[in-house]
Amino acid sequence: MSESPANGRLLEVTGLSKSFDGVPAVEDVSFDVQRSETLGIVGESGSGKTTLVRAILRAIDPDRGTVRFKSSQGWVELQDMTAKELIPLRREMQMIFQDPFASLNPRMTVRQIIEEPLIIHRVGDAAERFEAVRDMLAHVQLEEDSLTRYPHAFSGGQRQRIGIARALILRPNLVVCDESVSALDVSVQAQIINLLEDLQKELGLTYLFVAHDLSVVQHICDRVLVMHRGRVVESGSVGDIFDNPRENYTRLLLSAVPSPDPDVPLKPLDRRELGL
Amino acid sequence: MTDTVLKVRDLAVDFKTDLGTTHALVDVGFDMPRGKVTAIVGESGSGKSVTANCIMRIIQPPGRIIGGTIDFAPEAMDPFEITSLGKRDPRLQELRGGLISMVFQEPMTALSPVYTVGNQVAEAILCHRKVGRKQAWKEAAEMLERVGIDDIDRRIRMYPFEFSGGMRQRVVIAMALVCHPEILICDEPTTALDVTIQAEILTLIRDLQRELSNSVLFITHDIGVVAQLADQVVVMYQGRVLEIGTVRQVLKTPVHPYTKGLLAAIPGLAPKGEPLATIASVVGDTDITKPYPMITLGDGRQVSLPREQVQGVAG
Numbered sequence: 001m002s003e004s005p006a007n008g009r010l011l012e013v014t015g016l017s018k019s020f021d022g023v024p025a026v027e028d029v030s031f032d033v034q035r036s037e038t039l040g041i042v043g044e045s046g047s048g049k050t051t052l053v054r055a056i057l058r059a060i061d062p063d064r065g066t067v068r069f070k071s072s073q074g075w076v077e078l079q080d081m082t083a084k085e086l087i088p089l090r091r092e093m094q095m096i097f098q099d100p101f102a103s104l105n106p107r108m109t110v111r112q113i114i115e116e117p118l119i120i121h122r123v124g125d126a127a128e129r130f131e132a133v134r135d136m137l138a139h140v141q142l143e144e145d146s147l148t149r150y151p152h153a154f155s156g157g158q159r160q161r162i163g164i165a166r167a168l169i170l171r172p173n174l175v176v177c178d179e180s181v182s183a184l185d186v187s188v189q190a191q192i193i194n195l196l197e198d199l200q201k202e203l204g205l206t207y208l209f210v211a212h213d214l215s216v217v218q219h220i221c222d223r224v225l226v227m228h229r230g231r232v233v234e235s236g237s238v239g240d241i242f243d244n245p246r247e248n249y250t251r252l253l254l255s256a257v258p259s260p261d262p263d264v265p266l267k268p269l270d271r272r273e274l275g276l
Numbered sequence: 277m278t279d280t281v282l283k284v285r286d287l288a289v290d291f292k293t294d295l296g297t298t299h300a301l302v303d304v305g306f307d308m309p310r311g312k313v314t315a316i317v318g319e320s321g322s323g324k325s326v327t328a329n330c331i332m333r334i335i336q337p338p339g340r341i342i343g344g345t346i347d348f349a350p351e352a353m354d355p356f357e358i359t360s361l362g363k364r365d366p367r368l369q370e371l372r373g374g375l376i377s378m379v380f381q382e383p384m385t386a387l388s389p390v391y392t393v394g395n396q397v398a399e400a401i402l403c404h405r406k407v408g409r410k411q412a413w414k415e416a417a418e419m420l421e422r423v424g425i426d427d428i429d430r431r432i433r434m435y436p437f438e439f440s441g442g443m444r445q446r447v448v449i450a451m452a453l454v455c456h457p458e459i460l461i462c463d464e465p466t467t468a469l470d471v472t473i474q475a476e477i478l479t480l481i482r483d484l485q486r487e488l489s490n491s492v493l494f495i496t497h498d499i500g501v502v503a504q505l506a507d508q509v510v511v512m513y514q515g516r517v518l519e520i521g522t523v524r525q526v527l528k529t530p531v532h533p534y535t536k537g538l539l540a541a542i543p544g545l546a547p548k549g550e551p552l553a554t555i556a557s558v559v560g561d562t563d564i565t566k567p568y569p570m571i572t573l574g575d576g577r578q579v580s581l582p583r584e585q586v587q588g589v590a591g
Contacts, residue, residue, distance in 0.1 A: 044470040156320075185319040186497065187555035190541040194551040212471060215500075215544030219552065238548075256475035258500030260542055262523045266504045268475035 009070060010035040010173060010206050011056070016065035016079075018055045025051040027230040029065070035173070038200065038207040040221035040238070042214060042253065048230040049210045053176045056208070057093055058086055069093070069174070091121050094167040098179035100159030104151040104166075110137075111147040114165045121170060136165045139199060157188035161195065168199065176208045181216060193220055214257050218242050226250045228276075248274040280349065281459060281491045282308040282331065287344035287359075289326055289335060289515075300326045300339060302567065304517055306510045308459070313485060313492040315506035315523075317499065317538070322512040324495045328461050331493070332378055333358060333368060350375050350458045374404040377452040381464040383444035386451070387436040393420070393447045394432035397454055404455045419450040423480060442473035446480070453484065460485075463495045478504055499542055503527055511535050516567060521577030531579045531586065533559045 011033040018026045026048040033039050041049045055062040058078055067078040071092055078089070097103040104113055111133055118129045137144060140161040151159055160180065167175060177196065181189045197220065199205060211217050217224060217238070224241045226234040226249065234247040245251050248269075255269040289301040301323045308314045316324040329335050331346055346358040352375065353367075361368045380386055388396060397416035401407060407415075413432075421428050423446040436444055445465060452460055462481065466474035482505055485492050494505055502509055502523065509526040511519040511534065519532040530536045537555030539545070546552050570578045571586055579586060 044472055186499075186538060186541045187319060190543070190552035190554045191556075193543065194554070197551065213543075214471065215542065219543035219546060219548065252472060256472040257544075258475070258478065258498070258504040260499040260503045260527065260539070260545065262503040262506075262527055264503075266475060266478060268472070268479060271472070 008035050009033065011070070012066075012068040013056060014066045014068075016052065016055060016062050016067065018051055018060065018062045024230050026055060026062075029227075029230075029232050031225055031232065031235060033174075033206060033208065035070075035206055036200070036204055037222045038209050038220055040217040040224040041208065041210045041227060042212065042217055042224060043227035044212070044253075047227040049227050050178055051230075052227070053095075053178060053208055053210055057095065057176060059095075087121075091117075091170040092172050093174045093176070094170065094172040095176045095178060096160075096164055096167045096180040098182055100156055100163050100183070101151075103163055104159060106151055109148055109150055110142075110154075110162055113151070113162060114169055117166060117170050123170070132169060133165075136169050139168070139202070140165045140195060155188070156184055157191060160184065160188075160192050164192075164195065164199070168203065168205075171203065172205070174206050174208065176210070178210045179212065180209075182211065182213060189216070196220065214242075214253065226253065249276055252276060279310050280307045281310040282349070282493075283345075283347040284308075284327070284331075285345045285347075287327065287330060287346065288342045289323075289330060289339055290342050291339045293338055300515050301330070301344075302515045304344070304512070304515070305570065306517060306520055308491055308493060309508060310491050311489045312507040313494055313505050314508045314510060315494045315496060315502045316510045316512055317496055317502050318512035319497055319538075321514060323515040324512050325463055326515075327512070328378070328463050328493060328495055331358060331459075331461065332372055332376060333361065334372070348375070352458065370404075373400060373452075373457075374455050375457055376459040376461060377455065377457040378461040378463065379445070379448050379452050379465045381467050383441065383448045384436065386448045387444060389436055392433050392435055393439070397447065397451050400451045400454050415454060416450070419454045420447065423447075423450045423453075423484070424476075425450075440473075441469055442476060445469065445473075445477055449477075449480065449484075453488070453490075456488070457490060459491045459493060461493045461495070464497070466501065467496070467498070474501075481505065499527065499539060511538070514565060517570065517578075517580065518564070519577065519579045520570070521575075521579075525575065525577045531573070531577065532564075532581060533562045534564045 009032050014030045016026060016029045029052055043049050054060045056067050062079055069076055069078055071089055114133045114136055115129050142161050181192050184192060209221055221238050223237055225232050228249045234250045241250060245254060252269045252271060252274055258266050285305045287301050287304040291298040291300050304327055316327060318324045330341055335341060341359050348358050349355040356367055394413060394416050397420060398412040401412040401415055417428050417432055425431050425446055466477050496502060506523045509521060509523050510517055513534050519526060519535050526535060530539060537558035540553035540558050541555055543552060568580045568582055570580050571583060572578050
């Protein structure tokens with residue numbers, strides 16, 4: 001994604017830090033996100049990627065730093081807002097979770113699950129909401145008879161479609177995908193990745209894509225942040241990061257990916273030799 | 277001595293529940309060459325773990341082996357058939373953890389939280405061999421060092437919760453290898469680990485296999501892992517085997533439409549900006565749920581397809 005002025009910035013994160021009981025989880029992280037791009041956030045477990053996106057969305061409160069978001073009302077600073085002030089902004093920032101088994105209420109029908117965000121944000125009357133739900137269902141390619149059924153009746157891939165529909169029903173600008181395709185089988189994963197890319201084009205979405213699977217990131221992202229011990233150690237376009245990594249930590253990560261070609265042997269770099 | 281360590285034929289497993297009977301395995305058959313790595317690759321529900329559990333005879337009710345044979349030809353004793361062993365047959369005890377051992381996805385399912393790691397590795401030795409405690413601890417320490425645990429005098433007295441996920445999996449591998457099993461079964465042993473730790477564990481399993489030249493059955497959904505470890509590949513789908521061949525045959529020139537789809541769906545291989553191929557789009561009109569008997573092609577690979585469809589393919 002080029003940084004054309006037509007797109008413009010959607011998010012500016014500056015000096016964001018968060019620690020838990022004195023242990024730093026995210027330290028001094030700064031980056032920008034352009035509208036309609038997909039920014040990947042990669043790193044090992046414990047590198048701070050989930051804490052970072054949670055602090056941006058104010059699911060947790062950051063200790064220091066600013067998060068500027070271009071809302072429909074203009075630029076706002078999220079880090080100091082009260083819970084009440086954040087409510088209207090939540091319509092514009094949504095999250096798609098990893099585990100479609102854990103993130104859907106088993107006692108709600110698919111219709112209730114997808115409709116609930118509209119009710120919470122008092123959007124439309126009952127007829128308009130139902131129309132919006134049916135429209136969203138078509139977007140995520142689920143059959144209309146799904147509406148009266150419960151999550152347990154669906155496969156993992158279908159549940160993830162329900163989770164996506166719930167996240168997108170409010171027509172957000174910024175969508176955080178936290179390991180959203182990690183729990184899925186390869187064939188289903190391919191379908192959900194294609195769906196996310198189609199929806200991005202149709203609805204003009206901006207994705208923050210947190211993932212540990214580098215081949216998925218390489219496919220779906222425009223730019224990538226590499227995190228290590230709470231800090232961004234390298235950022236750049238997907239091409240730069242994957243073909244020409246500058247930092248040792250990025251090289252370590254890339255060297256660890258097993259190639260699907262049996263003639264390209266796995267030769268992971270040694271953490272200690274790299275001084276990491 | 278044959279060069280096939282394990283011969284699975286027509287293996288069938290049903291899970292009978294109130295909702296009906298699920299055929300978890302249908303006529304599964306493959307050979308494991310001795311001293312090589314055989315990978316079973318498939319998605320969830322393909323039956324790859326059920327197959328491994330049959331070999332260890334740890335299928336839990338309502339699952340039941342309803343047919344087929346598993347012929348095991350260990351070097352240490354006379355060959356025997358695994359599915360017909362009685363519950364009290366001493367060979368069953370010999371088999372589990374002695375002749376064949378298993379590494380699971382989640383290391384904490386194999387480790388007890390209340391014993392030190394040294395204790396648990398030493399116990400595996402004491403269960404299967406007539407050695408004293410002191411000797412068992414000595415061998416446990418040696419094996420733990422061999423799987424890459426350093427500072428062994430201190431670490432051997434530590435508990436699993438004091439170890440990271442990757443270190444725990446190393447302990448489980450030490451436990452599995454300490455009795456010198458003839459077959460090591462690895463059921464998604466790196467799926468729960470970070471990619472960097474996965475790479476360490478994969479190279480460890482690869483190096484140890486070359487060093488000990490034992491036979492390995494590696495179960496995974498990850499084609500990258502298959503490519504790096506396997507000599508031979510068995511592709512499973514919905515309880516059936518669809519294709520068997522060498523790693524290069526299966527990954528470089530797949531014959532079965534499902535195998536082709538599985539490979540095409542890997543994100544790293546698709547050109548950027550284009551949608552990924554899905555298995556459904558690659559498979560097209562072929563009904564891959566329809567069972568066909570395995571046909572052996574000219575190059576030695578086996579594939580479950582109608583005969584007319586494989587004529588002229590790969591020789």
